[in-house]
Amino acid sequence: xxxxxxxxxxxxxxxxxxxxxxxxxxxxxxxxxxxxxxxxxxxxxxxxxxxxxxxxxxxxxxxxxxxxxxxxxxxxxxxxxxxxxxxxxxxxxxxxxxxxxxxxxxxxxxxxxxxxxxxxxxxxxxxxxxxxxxxxxxxxxxxxxxxxxxxxxxxxxxxxxxxxxxxxxxxxxxxxxxxxxxxxxxxxxxxxxxxxxxxxxxxxxxxxxxxxxxxxxxxxxxxxxxxxxxxxxxxxxxxxxxxxxxxxxxxxxxxxxxxxxxxxxxxxxxxxxxxxxxxxxxxxxxxxxxxxxxxxxxxxxxxxxxxxxxxxxxxxxxxxxxxxxxxxxxxxxxxxxxxxxxxxxxxxxxxxxxxxxxxxxxxxxxxxxxxxxxxxxxxxxxxxxxxxxxxxxxxxxxxxxxxxxxxxxxxxxxxxxxxxxxxxxxxx
Ligand code: AMP
Ligand code: MG
Numbered sequence: 001x002x003x004x005x006x007x008x009x010x011x012x013x014x015x016x017x018x019x020x021x022x023x024x025x026x027x028x029x030x031x032x033x034x035x036x037x038x039x040x041x042x043x044x045x046x047x048x049x050x051x052x053x054x055x056x057x058x059x060x061x062x063x064x065x066x067x068x069x070x071x072x073x074x075x076x077x078x079x080x081x082x083x084x085x086x087x088x089x090x091x092x093x094x095x096x097x098x099x100x101x102x103x104x105x106x107x108x109x110x111x112x113x114x115x116x117x118x119x120x121x122x123x124x125x126x127x128x129x130x131x132x133x134x135x136x137x138x139x140x141x142x143x144x145x146x147x148x149x150x151x152x153x154x155x156x157x158x159x160x161x162x163x164x165x166x167x168x169x170x171x172x173x174x175x176x177x178x179x180x181x182x183x184x185x186x187x188x189x190x191x192x193x194x195x196x197x198x199x200x201x202x203x204x205x206x207x208x209x210x211x212x213x214x215x216x217x218x219x220x221x222x223x224x225x226x227x228x229x230x231x232x233x234x235x236x237x238x239x240x241x242x243x244x245x246x247x248x249x250x251x252x253x254x255x256x257x258x259x260x261x262x263x264x265x266x267x268x269x270x271x272x273x274x275x276x277x278x279x280x281x282x283x284x285x286x287x288x289x290x291x292x293x294x295x296x297x298x299x300x301x302x303x304x305x306x307x308x309x310x311x312x313x314x315x316x317x318x319x320x321x322x323x324x325x326x327x328x329x330x331x332x333x334x335x336x337x338x339x340x341x342x343x344x345x346x347x348x349x350x351x352x353x354x355x356x357x358x359x360x361x362x363x364x365x366x367x368x369x370x371x372x373x374x375x376x377x378x379x380x381x382x383x384x385x386x387x388x389x390x391x392x393x394x395x396x397x398x399x400x401x402x403x404x405x406x407x408x409x410x411x412x413x414x415x416x417x418x419x420x421x422x423x424x425x426x427x428x
Contacts, residue, residue: 006292007279008278008279009282010282011281011282011336014337015336015337015340018337018341019340021291021293022341025341025344025345027180028249030045031180032178032179033179035166035169035174038169038179039163040161041160041179041222042160043159043160043165044157044178044179044347045157046155046156047153047155047168047177048153049154052145052150053146053147053148053171054142054147056108057108057109057142057144058106058142059104059106059108059109059116061105061116061119062103062104062118063102063122064080064101064116064119064122065100065109065110065113066113066114066116067097067112067114067115068139069097070100071117071135074132075130075131075132076131078100080124080128081099081101081127082102084104084110085107087106088107088108094110094111094112095111095112097112100129114137114141115135116140116141117131117135156349158347160343160348161177161179182346183222183223183248183342183345184224184226184248184250185224185248186245186246186250187218187228187252187253188241188242188245188252189228189230189253189254190255190265191206191230191231192232194255195230209327210254210255210325210327211227213330213334214330221338221343222343223249223250223345223346226248228244233262233263235267235268235271238256239272242272248318249318249345250318250319250321250338252320253321253322253323254323254324255324257279257322257324257325258288258325266322272294274293275293275295276292277291277292282371282412283333283371283372284370284374285329285394286323286324286336288324289321289322289324290320290323291322291337293320294317295316295317296317321334321337321341324395326395327398328375328395328398336353355409355426357424357425358386358423359421359422359423360386360387360418360423361387361388362389362419363416363417363419364416365415366414367415368413368415369412371409372408372410373408373409374392375392375401375403375404376388376390376405376408376425377390377403378425378427406426407425409426410423411424
């Protein structure tokens with residue numbers, strides 16, 4: 001009996017399908033790297049505060065450390081009993097009523113002081129300072145442990161480390177970090193017309209640009225691209241290369257997934273006993289997008305990769321995406337569907353796809369039925385930013401995508417969006 005046809009899903013259904021599978025995917029091995037090399041990597045260990053942050057009540061201004069109660073009547077004069085710089089050899093002595101310390105930004109507050117008066121509201125003569133402005137306790141100081149108590153979790157496993165995270169790790173003394181090994185993502189481009197970038201193309205040949213856009217997107221997504229040779233539209237060689245690609249943690253293929261007579265990718269995958277979760281999504285560009293997995297126990301061969309631990313459940317199956325060959329479709333479908341799976345295999349905690357809203361510059365008319373992701377430019381300045389479509393010749397138009405800096409997202413129920421409406425956009 002023939003297997004039921006895998007479905008063509010709405011954008012949301014297709015995205016949810018990938019997210020569900022991603023949620024059950026586990027990352028591979030871990031490694032320890034020097035702090036700076038951990039930037040952009042995914043943290044594999046929890047990082048806690050090794051002491052209170054700040055470790056002492058910290059002045060946030062240059063001025064005078066005082067007891068707010070001393071400033072009940074104004075102006076008032078206090079006796080300056082010393083100066084506290086940031087990083088004194090010892091903690092400063094306590095302050096008594098009627099006294100003040102001259103204090104610098106970042107310096108520890110003395111005991112008995114509960115606020116810092118900014119230098120602008122004072123005038124000092126000899127060892128006496130006159131204060132002209134009232135203050136409430138806590139002003140211009142950060143209390144000890146206000147940012148984090150010793151032992152508080154600061155960064156969890158699964159965090160993709162940005163500059164603030166690296167700084168935070170540095171602030172708690174982590175010179176090295178445990179991170180996940182990057183998943184290996186095989187890229188298999190297909191098509192008899194496709195030639196290497198270095199080759200002189202014949203009159204009807206097309207250079208292999210998808211290999212490069214995907215490699216960049218994989219790197220940006222936290223993976224390590226594994227570039228396979230171009231597969232011809234011929235089942236034997238295609239199958240060989242797909243099997244090679246299944247040695248990686250994830251396999252991305254482009255081209256050969258439309259309904260063309262030579263679109264063989266699905267056929268070869270079916271021969272490998274692949275499970276298909278969807279074979280299309282109601283989107284533009286990128287309608288012929290395929291998501292599935294090959295179970296190694298079903299296809300009867302060992303599918304194993306570097307970072308994945310030998311006994312992990314992932315060892316029993318490998319996910320793949322058949323992305324459409326049209327270059328802009330390839331880029332869009334990677335962002336929408338391949339990225340969440342890649343991020344899960346990279347150890348990243350899941351996060352929802354968010355669209356930012358911008359004001360539409362010129363009206364859009366389109367046919368309803370598909371969720372569209374159309375190359376667009378976000379321009380303007382400050383709160384006046386506006387978005388508009390980039391003129392394009394369809395999903396083969398790499399130059400139009402290159403001129404764009406975002407996508408306008410059009411829901412499937414809209415056929416007209418007037419200028420001035422706030423509409424969803426997807427950056428990248
Ligand atoms: P396909 O999905 O194989 O029918 O291909 C759709 C369109 O994308 C065709 O015009 C192909 O020439 C083009 N295409 C397919 N693969 C690539 C590639 N690797 N680089 C650039 N263009 C491609
Ligand atoms: Mg093709």
